[in-house]
Amino acid sequence: MNSLLRGLVLRHSGRWLLGAGPWSSVLSSRLILGLLLQAILDTLAGRAHSYLGVTTLIVLVLGVELARVGVQFPGIIGHVEPQLEYRSSTLLRMNVLRAIFSHPGARAFGLSQGEAISRLGTDIDELGNFMIWSPTNVGRVLLGGVALVIMLHVDTVVTLGVAVPLAVVIALSRLAAARVVAYRRASRQAAGQVSGALGEIIGAVQAIKVAGAEDRVTGHIRRLGLARRRAAVAEQLFTSLHYALNSGVVSVGTGLVLLLAASSMRAGRFTVGDLALFLSYLQMLADIMAMLGLLLVRMRRAEVSMERLAELVGEPRKALLERPAAQPTPVPGGTSDRFEVVDVRGLTCRHGGGLGIAGVNFTLRRGSMTVVTGRVGSGKTTLLRSLLGLLPLETGSVRWNGVVVADLASFMVPPRCAYVPQAPRLFSATIRENILMGLELNGDEVATAVQRAMMEPDLASMTAGVNTVIGPRGVRLSGGQVHRVAAARAFVRRPDLLVVDDLSSALDVDTEGLLWDRVLSDPGLTVLAVSHRPPALRRADLVLVLAHGQVQAQGTLSELLRCSSEMQELWRIQGNRH
Amino acid sequence: MQVFHASVRDNVTFWDPAVSDDRLLLALHALGLGAWYQSLQDGLDTVIGAGGRGLSAGEAQLLAFIRVFLRDPGLVVLDEATSRLDPLTERVIETSTDRLLSGRTAVVVAHRLRTLSKVDKVLALADGRAVELGRRTELEASPTSELSRLLAATEMPV
Secondary structure, eight states: OOHHHHHHHHHHHHHHHHHHHHHHHHHHHHHHHHHHHHHHHHHHHTOOSSSOOOOHHHHHHHHHHHHHHHIIIIIIIIHHHHHHHHHHHHHHHHHHHHHHHHHHHGGSSOOHHHHHHHIIIIHHHHHHHHHHHHHHHHHHHHHHHHHHHHHHHHHHHHHHHHHHHHHHHHHHHHHHHHHHHHHHHHHHHHHHHHHHHHHHHHTTTTHHHHTHHHHHHHHHHHHHHHHOOOOOOHHHHHHHHHHHHHHHHHHHHHHHHHHHHHHHHHHTOOOOHHHHHHHHHHHHHHHHHHHHHHHHHHHHHHHHHHHHHHHHSSSSGGGGGGGSSSSSOOOOSOOOOOOOOOEEEEEEEOOOTSSSEEEEEEEEETEEEEEEETTTTTSHHHHHHHTTTSSSSSSEEETTTEESSSOHHHSSSSTEEOOOOOOOOOOOSHHHHHHHHTOOOOOHHHHHHHHTTHHHHHTTTTTGGGOOOOOOOGTSOHHHHHHHHHHHHHHHHHEEEEEEESSSGGGHHHHHHHHHHHHHTTTTTTEEOOOOOOHHHHSSOOOOOOOEEEEEEEEEHHHHHOOOOHHHHHHHHHHOOO | OOOOOOEEEHEEEEEEEEEEEEHHHHHHHHOOOOHHHHOOOOOOOOOOOOOOOOHHHHHHHHHHHHHHHHHOOOEEEESSSTOOOOHHHHHHHHHHHHHHHHHEEEEEESSSGGGGGGGGGEEEEEETEEEEEEEEEHHHOOOTHHHHHHHHHSSSOO
């Protein structure tokens, strides 16, 4: 068992033992029944004298059975197992989600969403199953040992016949272990690719239809589905073969034991009662031996699932097993400290492909508007994301009112800072719910945010207004409307610093200037925006011209138009039309 | 614009093996994406989208153009296709757009007025109704037209 899986069992050791304990008592009832059966038959055959009469023994059989049913159903199946299964899988889900949220936001996933969901679903289910399946079977194996001791006590030679199939089963499982892991990985990976592709395709229905690519996409899914089928069939075939081999070995072993028992009986060392005891234990042992093989298989599978979850969590992997904190960590600092100034020094963040920003410096003062402009790929979005802690910084510092911010991701959040991204994500809910996202505010505050975001005309055309349901991820809205909802979402949080990535592109010329006027009517609000359009650039107190990830020039628009060739070039093309 | 967690090739061909790499590279270069293509670590096999190489919104839009380019359709509908590009990239696209639209019928949905400079006719919509339809040159010449009003409202330096 690898360390992560062991950790999961240890984390729930109390309940795990509680699961194994009663199961042992349930199974030990079978040991007792065997002994009772032996005593009854031997008494009837006159081979032994029981202190208790046959009737008493039969009543005892009934009592043992009733006790077993009483413990098994209400106790184990009703309480211990569900608790063990759901507590362990909930712990895993919470820890995986917490780890995802603690990664830099723009790089939370190294996987497609479908793949991540498949791991959160199927892999955790597999582990939850393992948690209830393992104590039962460990209990069984222990009782198998006890049964063997009792049998040895009755007849050594016959019992040794049982050891042969047991050894073969264990050897077979050892041989199979590596292949079990390989088949499991392959089948889970193939399944993850199907769910990942399906998720993306459902999100891209429009692009596919427009491109007339339905057949090609269906073909792609079919190929992935075939690969999944092949992997699943291979895994299932291997598991079934393994199980069948085990069962075969066990059956041959049972035959062997019976032959040995027959010769012992002829010699008179073996009574009818002994035979009854052996037959009842042999059945139990056969089950246990077959299960032992399966237990090892499932342990390997559970290890694969733990590994797959650990990949989602990243470092440290132990975070997967952390006990949940009683309270969510509060946002550090307070809002009593009035925002005055943000100082950005030497901000550096490069992507793998060499894009990004390097050594960016600027200062944002309370009530000012700063616009970042530049060509595509010049690093505008990267600049905003790294300031907000959505991308990891290589070097550089951000000072908020003169104090260095240690963890940007947890600090640059409402009510200090709100962000309108370039491609906002909406949820399949109402406009109001999308704006509030769990905030509890009154209707006036929503109305103000809606008005500032220039959404009133949009809402007027919808019968349900802010309570309109916008469809999956907002598909019923136009691109501009999605942007305006995202802007209202930021405004309603009343941030000190508003960070906007290219909001203007979703607005027509009439509306854009008006939006900036409304936003800037709040004298305490500080704005940092990416834009290349005149309404924003004209209103900016400071314009930063980015080129190849560096600030090439900064100043007001009129200053830059005099002395920055890059700004002149950007502006000339913008202005020379019409 | 939707990007799949797949290679650049599969993203633009939608997993069509019949599209040759030569044809793809021609389209890439025609769209002025040569430099971008050089920056891809594994060329056309570079995995983009969720978990792969990130794309800027501008790059994603350029990718959408390649998709259209490869389809070689008779009718092209452009819906604010240049709305997220900076002026310089837009100029690159414009050249390619000209090539794409020549000999084809195009319907362009635009809220950016300079996209209009190439069109023959303009249909103005307000509250879901057509309020004006006519030849662009005539509407521009008429001071009372909706188009003239919109043009006048544009904040453009001389």
